[in-house]
Structure formats: structure tokens, C-alpha cells
Amino acid sequence: MNRREISEAVGPLGWRLVLGAVYTEVLAPSMADAASAAGHAVHAVGADASQHLSVDIRGDRAVLRLRTRDAHAVTERDLELAREVSQALAGHGFETTTGRVAVQAIEIAIDALDIGAVRPFWKAVTGYIDETPAEPGVADLNAGLVDPFDRGPAIWFQQMDAPRPQRNRIHLDIDVPHDAAQARVDAALAAGGILLSDRVAPRFWVLADTEGNEACICTWQGRD
Numbered sequence: 001m002n003r004r005e006i007s008e009a010v011g012p013l014g015w016r017l018v019l020g021a022v023y024t025e026v027l028a029p030s031m032a033d034a035a036s037a038a039g040h041a042v043h044a045v046g047a048d049a050s051q052h053l054s055v056d057i058r059g060d061r062a063v064l065r066l067r068t069r070d071a072h073a074v075t076e077r078d079l080e081l082a083r084e085v086s087q088a089l090a091g092h093g094f095e096t097t098t099g100r101v102a103v104q105a106i107e108i109a110i111d112a113l114d115i116g117a118v119r120p121f122w123k124a125v126t127g128y129i130d131e132t133p134a135e136p137g138v139a140d141l142n143a144g145l146v147d148p149f150d151r152g153p154a155i156w157f158q159q160m161d162a163p164r165p166q167r168n169r170i171h172l173d174i175d176v177p178h179d180a181a182q183a184r185v186d187a188a189l190a191a192g193g194i195l196l197s198d199r200v201a202p203r204f205w206v207l208a209d210t211e212g213n214e215a216c217i218c219t220w221q222g223r224d
Contacts, residue, residue, distance in 0.1 A: 010022045013083060016179075019107070019220075021105075022082055024096040026038075026095065027061050030060075035062070037062045041062070041088065044085045044087075048081065066078040103180075108172060110122065110155060110170055111157075111159075113159075115159060126147075143156075172214075172215040173204070177219070178219040181205070188217070194207065195207060200222060204217060204218040
């Protein structure tokens with residue numbers, strides 16, 4: 001499946017594809033209700049829960065994430081589970097939705113002249129592990145680093161072609177649902193941000209604050 005197929009499959013269910021996983025949130029009047037919704041989701045996934053589902057419970061919502069752990073990608077099984085979870089929650093009076101900002105993922109991009117030299121430091125200092133390589137069994141020094149417990153943002157490395165001491169060396173990538181990206185860009189510009197490039201939008205927009213510190217608003221679109 002490509003990204004468009006995944007997005008179109010889960011969109012009508014109230015889920016969104018963001019950075020290699022599908023997410024939804026279930027709004028609830030209390031943490032107890034959010035925990036109850038999460039419990040219904042876990043029950044719907046059943047024995048597959050530890051392989052596919054992760055849940056973040058807050059005071060007013062549960063954020064659900066589906067991704068096949070061993071494949072490090074969204075699979076057909078995740079799409080089936082999204083349907084089953086949505087149906088189970090609806091049966092208990094809960095709705096899956098992406099109407100607020102809880103559904104997003106953040107990456108940290110580090111610009112480096114010698115990625116092989118700086119990458120081990122970032123791996124050690126964060127306690128992160130190597131991202132699964134695109135080609136199994138083949139080491140890739142340019143591969144990203146990920147939190148083994150899926151708590152913190154992923155880190156990836158961008159090759160520099162020349163020193164840039166006058167410019168920030170780290171920028172944030174904020175991955176959002178494809179149909180929320182333009183509103184996020186508009187809000188950033190309205191808050192005083194600067195649009196540096198929309199050349200490859202909607203894959204990503206490059207923005208900066210008034211001092212030149214950069215952030216990219218990213219979606220799945222344009223990546224297949």
C-alpha cells in the first residue's frame with residue numbers, strides 16, 4: 001500500500017496517517033472515560049494489541065496509534081484494526097476523530113557535515129536506538145534514531161554541504177494530518193512566522209520565526 005491508499009482507507013473512520021502510523025483521538029468528559037475508551041480499543045484489537053496499538057490517555061481524551069511493530073509501517077492488518085476499533089468505540093458511545101491538535105508527530109532534524117561522526121553522540125545521549133533500515137540487514141549511518149519506547153520524537157540527520165556557523169543547525173519537523181497542514185501554516189504565518197519555501201508542498205513547508213529559527217510543517221503527501 002502507498003500512503004494515499006492508507007490515508008483514503010482510514011480517513012472516513014476518523015483516523016489520519018501521520019509519519020508512518022495512523023492516529024485518532026477519542027474525546028471524553030473525564031480521564032476515567034478516556035481510560036474506558038482505551039480499554040474498549042484494547043479489547044477490540046485483542047491479542048494483536050502489543051504488536052499494533054499504543055494509547056496515550058489524558059484528562060479529556062485518549063489518543064490511539066496503530067502501526068505494525070515488526071514491520072515498522074502501517075499494514076493491511078492495521079487498517080482492519082482501525083475499522084474494528086472505530087466500530088467498537090461507536091458501540092459504546094465514543095467517536096473517533098481528528099478535529100483537534102493531539103494527532104501529530106514531531107521529528108528533530110540535525111544538520112551535520114559528518115553524520116557518521118555526530119550520530120553516535122546523539123544515539124548515546126538520548127538512549128535512542130537505530131531506526132529499522134529500509135533494506136533489512138544493511139547498516140545505514142544516515143538512518144534516523146528512535147525512542148525504543150515510542151515516547152520522544154524521532155531524530156534524523158540531514159547532510160550539509162558546507163559549514164553554516166551563521167545559521168541554526170537544528171530545526172523541528174512537525175508532522176500533521178494532511179488536511180490540517182494548511183491551517184497550521186496559516187496560523188504560524190499569522191503569528192509572525194515567515195514562509196521560506198513551499199516549493200514541495202504539501203510534502204512540507206519551510207517556515208521560520210523572526211530570528212530565522214526554522215520548522216517544517218510536513219504531511220504524508222508527495223512521498224510515494
